[in-house]
Amino acid sequence: MRSRIKYWFAKHVDRKHTADHMIFKHDSIYVLPSQSGLLFIGIMVLNFILGINYQNNLILAVSYIMAVLLIVSLLSGYINFNRLGLKLLSVNDNYEGALTDAIVELESTKERYNIIIRHINTGSEVTINEVFKNTIAHVTLPYKRGVYTIEKFKITSHFPFGLVTVWSYLHSNKTLHVYPLPKEEKAQINHIITGTDGDSNVNDVQAIDEFNELKPYQQGMSLNKVSWRHFAKNQQLLVKGYTSEQSVSVGFDFDLMTGNVEERLSKLCFLVVEASNNQQPFALKLPNETVAIGSGQSHRVKCLEILSEY
Incomplete structure (x- = not known):
């Protein structure tokens, strides 16, 4: 009834x-x-x-x-x-x-x-x-x-x-x-290089921190990269760009994290947020899904949504 x-x-x-x-x-x-x-x-x-x-x-x-x-x-x-x-x-x-x-x-x-x-x-x-x-x-x-x-x-x-x-x-x-609730992960992070065939290989990459350009400051960028000399001169917030930011991308792998499922997801969430705040391109790898290297707000939201759905 x-x-x-x-x-x-x-x-x-x-x-x-x-x-x-x-x-x-x-x-x-x-x-x-x-x-x-x-x-x-x-x-x-x-x-x-x-x-x-x-x-x-x-x-x-x-x-x-x-x-x-x-x-x-x-x-x-x-x-x-x-x-x-x-x-x-x-x-x-x-x-x-x-x-x-x-x-x-x-x-x-x-x-x-x-x-x-x-x-x-x-x-x-x-x-x-x-x-x-x-x-x-x-x-x-x-x-x-x-x-x-x-x-x-x-x-x-x-x-x-x-x-x-x-x-x-x-x-x-x-x-x-x-x-997931972000939890700081201090373990070593491997870098992912994406080839032309779309496959991802995990390797260690050395970044070349050579000054490349000045670009306008946007909300969420690290203040450590602000050129304060230019700000003092013309009152304009400019961020220093380096060649390493354009040539190096990082990847976050679920299997490389430690702890249970929730702890791993929390650590991945922290890494995604940190990389996004620093304008760092990154990829995300879970046992059932892989997100290709990308950057920007839409990429960040996509990765966070995948972490919430796992």
Whole structure:
């Protein structure tokens, strides 16, 4: 029976809510009494029965007022939720143990109250007490190393008196990469020379540190290579380039690392980050995949994503 319910839910509900941007309307909003509301209904019914049995108009009046209050709560809760928009802007890939979160935006043309956004897989949630126009919220995603599909958010409200629960869903197919936590590796690093046939041979290479050129400083470059003499003269940050940076590339091999799988991945992650920060071309070799020599931000991200997926 439970499997049938899950199948029906996945077929009819998840499909309807699969998107990165939703405007909640009557066909995607669900309303039921909350736990407090169920207790409230029980007391209301009990008052009504007592009023009938003892023919006490005052007790009957109280039960009628409670019924009206419940109906007002249902209507107010629905109106508070109706036409509310939710957009998943992005997910922040990061290292394990650092902040990985989903950035969402609530869209509204009027004030909304008590909106709770909960990520079902991790249980993380954020509460926005008041929403007006566009409100940005960050939902923490405390995952370990790996690659994950964001999947389902549950958006809930108990406005106005906590007697009803109004909710809906947003199901996203965006992926999140959690990279290994960088761990410094002091072992000797072998260099890889890529031949014209595309094969990689591991050899030791001597770098020729001959000055070659000055190039503009970019964020992430090592300050040790800045030409401070030129900066003092014309207030321009220039970085010294050497022939060794253009002719020598390094390769990081999983099999050359020490420790268990997670420790090796952490050491490789550290080496990838260091080489990328120093504008050093590098290759990456894992037991099931090899990334050719490259450089730049896209190459760095590709290598980190592969490390997170291993």
